[in-house]
Amino acid sequence: MLKLLTPHLRVESVLELTLDRLRELGLDSLLLDVDCTLKRYSQNDVEPGVADWIEELRRGGIKLCLVSNGLAGRIGRFAQQFDLPFIARACKPLPFRMTAAVRKMGFRPDRTAMVGDQIFADVLAGRLAGLVSILVRPIRPEEEPWYARLKRGPERLVLRGKEEGGRRKADFRLLTPIRLPPSAFRLPPPSLLTFQPLSGRI
Numbered sequence: 231m232l233k234l235l236t237p238h239l240r241v242e243s244v245l246e247l248t249l250d251r252l253r254e255l256g257l258d259s260l261l262l263d264v265d266c267t268l269k270r271y272s273q274n275d276v277e278p279g280v281a282d283w284i285e286e287l288r289r290g291g292i293k294l295c296l297v298s299n300g301l302a303g304r305i306g307r308f309a310q311q312f313d314l315p316f317i318a319r320a321c322k323p324l325p326f327r328m329t330a331a332v333r334k335m336g337f338r339p340d341r342t343a344m345v346g347d348q349i350f351a352d353v354l355a356g357r358l359a360g361l362v363s364i365l366v367r368p369i370r371p372e373e374e375p376w377y378a379r380l381k382r383g384p385e386r387l388v389l390r391g392k393e394e395g396g397r398r399k400a401d402f403r404l405l406t407p408i409r410l411p412p413s414a415f416r417l418p419p420p421s422l423l424t425f426q427p428l429s430g431r432i
């Protein structure tokens with residue numbers, strides 16, 4: 231179970247996922263969570279730099295699709311700004327709608343990452359769908375609705391268990407991104423990859 235809650239990679243922001251970085255990781259498609267990943271929950275606009283980042287990835291040939299548990303109207307309007315395909319009411323952490331989307335859009339699962347801010351939705355769903363899982367630090371999580379905030383406490387516990395024997399504080403703000411050796415992603419499938427500083431296989 232712990233493996234299913236473990237992202238392959240942790241970053242502070244999607245902006246760290248540059249074209250070079252994605253190529254290094256062997257990724258050419260991203261499923262992107264929306265709220266607290268690309269934008270604040272309470273706002274319609276993306277965070278500074280994210281629109282340019284989307285454009286740069288697209289020009290670089292990275293295929294993108296939004297995957298959100300939000301309602302179709304709101305997520306659809308957001309997707310329209312960037313002319314991106316989207317899945318609303320995705321029912322994460324269930325993997326079925328993502329698996330279907332990956333197949334329908336012709337993405338290769340071993341070259342596709344689910345990128346999101348929630349362990350119990352995005353990481354778990356990505357793992358269950360057999361994708362690479364990338365966890366970002368949530369943008370202003372205090373703006374989320376109460377039922378989403380309920381998951382933050384257990385998330386901190388899970389993250390603390392992965393931080394060098396729990397010596398670091400279980401505070402997302404204090405976490406440093408896990409830097410993967412470039413060679414790690416050359417080994418399919420993702421489920422067999424080994425990442426530092428976690429011990430053993432995840």
Ligand SMILES: [Mg+2]
Nearest residue numbers: 263265266347
């Ligand atoms: Mg989110």
